[in-house]
Amino acid sequence: MLITNYDFGAYVLDGKERYFWMTSLAGDKSFGTKTLRFPDSLLSFLYMDVDEIEPSFRKLRDDLWQLTLTQEESYVNSIFAELESLAEKHVYFEELCLDYTWRVSQAKLLGNYTEDVLRLQFIGAFPGAMRTIQTQLIDLIENVLDIDGKKKPIRKKLAAFYHDRGEKAFQFARQPMSFELIDEETFAEVLHPESAYDLIDYHVRECIRQETRMRRCKNCGRYFAIQRRSTAEYCDRVIDERGRTCKDVGAITTWTKSKKDDTLFNDYRREYKKRFARTKAGKYTTDALYAWGELARAKVEECREGKLTVDEFHEWLENS
Secondary structure (H helix, E strand, O other): OOOOEEEEEEEEEOOEEEEEEEEEEOOEEEEEEEEEEOOHHHHHHHOOOHHHHHHHHHHHHHHHHHHHHHOOHHHHHHHHHHHHHHHHHOOHHHHHHHHHHHHHHHHHHHOOOOHHHHOHHHHHHHHHHHHHHHHHHHHHHHHHHEOOOOOOOHHHHHHHHHHHHHHHOOOOOOOOEEEEEOOOOOEEEEEOOOOHHHHHHHHHHHHHHOOOOEEEOOOOOOEEEOOOOOOOOOOOOEOOOOOOEHHHHHHHHHHHHHHOOOHHHHHHHHHHHHHHHHHHOOOOOHHHHHHHHHHHHHHHHHHHOOOOOHHHHHHHHHHO
16 A cells, blocks of 8 residues: 555553554545554564574565565565555564555555665564664673673763773664643653654664663563563563463472472372372262362361371371
């Protein structure tokens, strides 16, 4: 779909990232919005697999190049399809999708297929730039925002970090910001990005400004933002096909460790597993297993409370 104009805005308010955009063609306008938890977009970008998306950028660059040579409609359609696919992968690419949809529209409407309009070089360099930025941001978080790092004010750590790294560190740029009325109740400082880089830059600044605390997850090793409890050790990223998160797995691990030296519980579990195996073999009913389990857990508690000796508990297990 060709567009003659677009606008994209982003702001952070009350712990939420908010995005809105508008596209226009011949007076007809369409709108879109998205809301995410802050700073989830930055963190998901941080660990995005560049190898996975690089083919899309390569195809975009090749199609744009072919469009400059042939001006054929088939390349326009292919470019738009690839852009829509990228926009679905990350909200940062939503802006890129709008920008390049507008650029291709301008090229077609005005018959101007030059580099300054289509920016082939920018698209071709994007995956490599992503890899560099990911490395720089992990370095910044590790030295500035990591709650388990040096116990100094964030601004002092930031100054020391940039003094040490210099141009090797993530480089901030001027931001296209405005202060505007969002709705009847909300005024906010809004970013109107000129590229996806502006969005990354903006969210890094917000993390520093808000002194967002981060920690490496004990399960996956990736950084996550600590929203409330400073003792949180696991993130809530989904890590398997069952939909379990690192937090879920961490809870299981913690529970297992807590039971490791619990001899009463381990004795109960050993007997339970025997009965469970007999149930699967059809030699024991599910109802009987459930009833035995309830009674056995009650006996464990009686033993812990001193109402039953350990020998008496073992004797009950053998004869139950």
